[in-house]
Amino acid sequence: MNQPAAAPKRGATTATTTWRHRFDRYREHHSDVAFDSLRRLLAAPLGTLMTLLVIGIALSLPAGLFVLLKNAQAVSEGWEGGAQISLYLRSTVTETEARALVDEVAARVDVQRVDYISREQALKDFQRQSGLGDILAGLDENPLPTVLVVFPAQADFNAADKLRTDLAKKDGVETAQLDAQWVQRLYAMLDLAQRLVQALAASLALAVLLVIVNTVRLAIESRRDEILIVKLVGGTDAFVRRPFLYTGFWYGLGGSLLALVLVTGVLAWLQGPVRTLADLYHSSFRLTGLGLEAVLLLVAAAVLIGISGAALAVRQHLREHEPR
Amino acid sequence: MISLKQVSKRYDSGKDALLNVSFELASGELTFLTGHSGAGKSTLLKLIMLIEKPSSGQMLVCGQNIALIPRSAIPYHRRQIGMVHQNHHLLFDRTVYDNVALPLLIAGFPPRDTGRRVRAALDLVGLLDKENLNPITLSGGEQQRVGIARAVVNKPAILIADEPTGNLDPELSAEIMDLFDQFSQVGTTVLIATHDHGLIDRYDHRLITLHEGQLLSDGFGGAAQ
Ligand SMILES: Nc1ncnc2c1ncn2[C@@H]1O[C@H](COP(=O)(O)OP(=O)(O)OP(=O)(O)O)[C@@H](O)[C@H]1O
Numbered sequence: 201m202n203q204p205a206a207a208p209k210r211g212a213t214t215a216t217t218t219w220r221h222r223f224d225r226y227r228e229h230h231s232d233v234a235f236d237s238l239r240r241l242l243a244a245p246l247g248t249l250m251t252l253l254v255i256g257i258a259l260s261l262p263a264g265l266f267v268l269l270k271n272a273q274a275v276s277e278g279w280e281g282g283a284q285i286s287l288y289l290r291s292t293v294t295e296t297e298a299r300a301l302v303d304e305v306a307a308r309v310d311v312q313r314v315d316y317i318s319r320e321q322a323l324k325d326f327q328r329q330s331g332l333g334d335i336l337a338g339l340d341e342n343p344l345p346t347v348l349v350v351f352p353a354q355a356d357f358n359a360a361d362k363l364r365t366d367l368a369k370k371d372g373v374e375t376a377q378l379d380a381q382w383v384q385r386l387y388a389m390l391d392l393a394q395r396l397v398q399a400l401a402a403s404l405a406l407a408v409l410l411v412i413v414n415t416v417r418l419a420i421e422s423r424r425d426e427i428l429i430v431k432l433v434g435g436t437d438a439f440v441r442r443p444f445l446y447t448g449f450w451y452g453l454g455g456s457l458l459a460l461v462l463v464t465g466v467l468a469w470l471q472g473p474v475r476t477l478a479d480l481y482h483s484s485f486r487l488t489g490l491g492l493e494a495v496l497l498l499v500a501a502a503v504l505i506g507i508s509g510a511a512l513a514v515r516q517h518l519r520e521h522e523p524r
Numbered sequence: 525m526i527s528l529k530q531v532s533k534r535y536d537s538g539k540d541a542l543l544n545v546s547f548e549l550a551s552g553e554l555t556f557l558t559g560h561s562g563a564g565k566s567t568l569l570k571l572i573m574l575i576e577k578p579s580s581g582q583m584l585v586c587g588q589n590i591a592l593i594p595r596s597a598i599p600y601h602r603r604q605i606g607m608v609h610q611n612h613h614l615l616f617d618r619t620v621y622d623n624v625a626l627p628l629l630i631a632g633f634p635p636r637d638t639g640r641r642v643r644a645a646l647d648l649v650g651l652l653d654k655e656n657l658n659p660i661t662l663s664g665g666e667q668q669r670v671g672i673a674r675a676v677v678n679k680p681a682i683l684i685a686d687e688p689t690g691n692l693d694p695e696l697s698a699e700i701m702d703l704f705d706q707f708s709q710v711g712t713t714v715l716i717a718t719h720d721h722g723l724i725d726r727y728d729h730r731l732i733t734l735h736e737g738q739l740l741s742d743g744f745g746g747a748a749q
């Protein structure tokens with residue numbers, strides 16, 4: 201560090217206290233600058249609010265979609281363990297043959313349990329569940345096949361699907377259907393949605409960065425005389441940069457807090473209908489919020505974007521005003 | 525303290541503001557720099573301050589070749605030099621006190637020392653009673669004196685002044701000149717650009733005259749003219 205020629209000369213101070221003082225002063229200066237930046241933002245409340253809204257809305261989109269995705273994943277997870285394979289037997293298969301098949305399949309290591317549903321049982325269940333009892337009673341013949349419900353040992357789609365293929369090849373099996381196939385498709389779709397949300401988050405982060413670069417550029421423009429003079433009396437680039445970095449910091453912080461308010465508000469607004477829907481499905485499912493980790497990540501990312509955007513804007517300005 | 529060897533400055537516009545100028549200023553010397561309008565006086569001061577860079581030639585300030593000062597060290601170079609600007613360059617969003625305190629704030633002086641030094645500097649230019657005013661409410665001459673207070677508050681090794689008495693009446697000019705004299709007597713190198721010949725004639729200081737960017741004469745008092 202270059203000490204100015206006219207530094208205060210206090211012979212008795214030791215090096216450690218000097219450093220201590222210097223550090224204290226540095227910290228003091230930082231908090232002064234931080235609050236001055238905040239004060240300047242609050243002095244123009246309308247413009248600041250507009251910028252914060254733009255940033256907040258841009259951030260709340262990916263954050264909101266992330267919450268919905270998280271909830272959708274939570275819903276689908278409840279179904280994963282329920283994967284089961286239904287083996288519809290040909291009508292030519294006798295009950296003895298069917299019982300034998302049950303024993304054979306149940307003996308496999310990758311099978312946990314097999315339920316045998318006779319044609320009569322199937323018809324009774326169907327009559328009861330569908331409410332079409334009278335119509336079905338009028339039929340001459342039972343149209344339903346014998347069904348073996350196979351519960352795989354592992355709650356894993358690939359294993360269950362392999363088991364399904366194996367079982368489909370058995371004699372007497374008409375079709376083998378993995379009842380959780382749709383869950384698998386849902387997972388694939390959720391995977392896709394997750395990527396889309398990530399892409400959206402990346403592009404909106406870029407948009408927020410540009411908004412901050414532009415806003416800070418305007419702030420720099422309105423203080424260009426001050427920057428010029430500060431540089432003339434020996435202000436470093438860091439000194440010039442500091443207030444604007446804090447401006448970016450406040451924009452990032454304010455914008456992300458606003459985004460949190462927006463996301464929380466929309467979730468609260470959706471909670472009622474979601475509860476009704478879940479009750480209709482006899483589910484205790486409730487929407488969950490972003491969660492602490494995601495909240496911290498959002499705020500940290502926004503603050504980082506704010507500071508980087510400001511740094512970019514200042515760098516550009518300083519480059520333009522180098523001595524030639 | 526300051527030494528120029530064959531220094532030229534050509535602006536991007538192609539204008540040769542300075543052409544092969546050479547001279548040396550010793551530590552504690554007080555020198556006038558004069559010449560017609562557009563002769564290159566301000567340009568020369570800006571080179572010393574590293575606001576502009578010389579196009580050719582060698583220039584030493586405080587023993588340092590300024591061509592070799594990296595960008596990151598320019599602020600520390602400037603802290604050694606107090607400059608009074610031709611157009612005062614004051615900040616109108618803060619008080620006189622805060623304007624004068626700016627170099628100290630930037631250099632990281634403790635607040636207690638800052639108050640003492642700022643008031644001492646304002647006292648030197650006779651503006652102690654105006655410390656809480658906004659400089660926009662001051663007269664041209666008063667603003668100029670705020671600029672002078674800001675230039676000396678840091679007790680710099682070199683003091684350069686561009687038309688420091690441009691807006692001052694003869695009495696105030698004399699007071700400010702006395703102030704510059706005092707600074708040179710305690711070892712500060714002082715360079716004053718002016719075309720106020722009344723002022724130059726009143727003192728027997730070294731006088732450097734520029735003409736069309738070239739050194740026309742360099743000598744003492746009336747002898748130089
Ligand atoms: N940034 C610049 N770009 C291009 N030309 C410039 C620039 N600054 C100054 N000049 C030119 O350089 C020449 C010297 O200018 P300078 O400001 O050094 O003169 P000066 O002696 O200070 O004049 P004055 O007494 O009017 O202040 C002038 O012709 C001016 O037009």
Ligand SMILES: [Mg+2]
Nearest residue numbers: 565566610686
């Ligand atoms: Mg000039």
